Amino acid sequence: MLDIQLLRTDLENVVRLLAKRGYTFPVTEFNSLEAERKTLQTRTQELQARRNAISRQIGNAKSKGEDVTAILAEVDNLGDDLRQAEARLEQTQAALQHILLQIPNLPHTSVPEGASEADNREVRRWGTPRAFEFEVSDHVSIGENLGLLDFPTATKLSGARFSLMTGGLARLHRALAQFMLDTHTREHGYTEAYVPYLVNAESLRGTGQLPKFKEDLFEIPRRRVNSADSPLQAESDQSQSSGNSQHRLDDDNLYLIPTAEVPLSNIVRDKIVACESLPIKLTAHTPCFRSEAGSYGKDTRGMIRQHQFDKVELVQLVHPQASYEALEALTGHAEKILQKLELPYRVMALCTADMGFAATKTYDIEVWLPAQNTYREISSCSNCEAFQARRMQARFRNEKGKPELLHSLNGSGLAVGRTLVAILENFQDIEGGVSIPKVLQPYMGGLDRLVRRMEK
């Protein structure tokens, strides 16, 4: 969420910056709502002040045993006026809030301007793609030929975009997650966390998935007893507006996390942490769930795009002055994993058009996939500045002792499934085996190669 003060004082600049990322700010609507808000708020507060003053007067008079009927007559119609003003103000503020929650973050000055992902800028490359002396297979063929990857059965169990791994492949998957966690906790100073995989709407609003990207999420409705058949309940239900109770019902639902960024970042929601406790660096290995609505036909083969995938997430909550430095460091932490695994990759600075909703600046890390003969995203590292912190009311006590919004960053370190894909494809051999990167071998009980087991 952007600072509404900024919209009031420097709207022109905000509109210009948002246009860079292809977002058209509803200027007229905002201005008229804002003007309305101002009038209504002033009037409401005046009425409230009057009510408070008169009530105080009544209290005074009563304590002295004086007659208050004269004063009471004075407030006769104040109540209605006030109620009306309050209701209209609330409506206007809700409308403003609605607009505010839909506005993406402003791009940082260092972000390349662009119209599509084609305008992303390569920052650096690491490693050299291996030259194969045979025709490479993709991870699906490799995994299936090993007898360790089974999409038809996964489809039987759940449907499209799920996968089933067994044996050495399942273990390799687990080894990867362990290896990543160990590296980040032991070498990069992150604290490991175990987090809920189901979160409430408030948390998702905090990190920016709600309200705008609801259709990307898996929603778990809370079972509620229908109280309509209980006459006692039904009666009390009528006292509430139906719109309100509907709203509450929605808000009560839980959602499967699309990324551990949500639970990790929301740890500081509604908190004011001590300045000395920054930076807070957290990592967690979790499954992630995405409905992938709107990606029909994209990456339908294999485990690149799944409804459920594992990821080791990195989150940092930092002092505002340190956030861009932290973004470089965090990206480096994710890169380190690929380096240790000896997987070639490149780092892309996303252009204004390709960045996520909450980010001011994002680096994507793309790993080399021989079968696709291209680099594919395996991590996305973003600085959100105060955008999420403002939604979450996540603050720290600054040097002057005043609460100030902190900056939040997140990045994958890394997507486990895609890393597995990269290993299968980059380390395949001519016999259909896959050698296991050195750093993973201790996690595999010393195993150095996946091979097809002889059928008995």
Next chain:
RNA sequence: GGAGAGAUGGCCGAGUGGUCGAAGGCGCUCCCCUGCUAAGGGAGUAUAGGCUCAAAAGGCUUAUCGAGGGUUCGAAUCCCUCUCUCUCCGCCA
């Protein structure tokens, strides 16, 4: 799932309709006193808004006592709904 008890500031805790953003204590900050230490005295110490001001300072003002709604001129206090926490019973990895 059943029965009960709760939710107040950084923490503890008082407050059952009026001047309460909230007593008292602890903690913290500053000042005073005291060779040092210990003890003592004083002052301060929530957050988010709005209006005003060129800005800062300041001034005026609103909201917030788990959340939402209601009653009332007036709600931390009364009523309703929900959420969460704790205790006991049952069930369970």
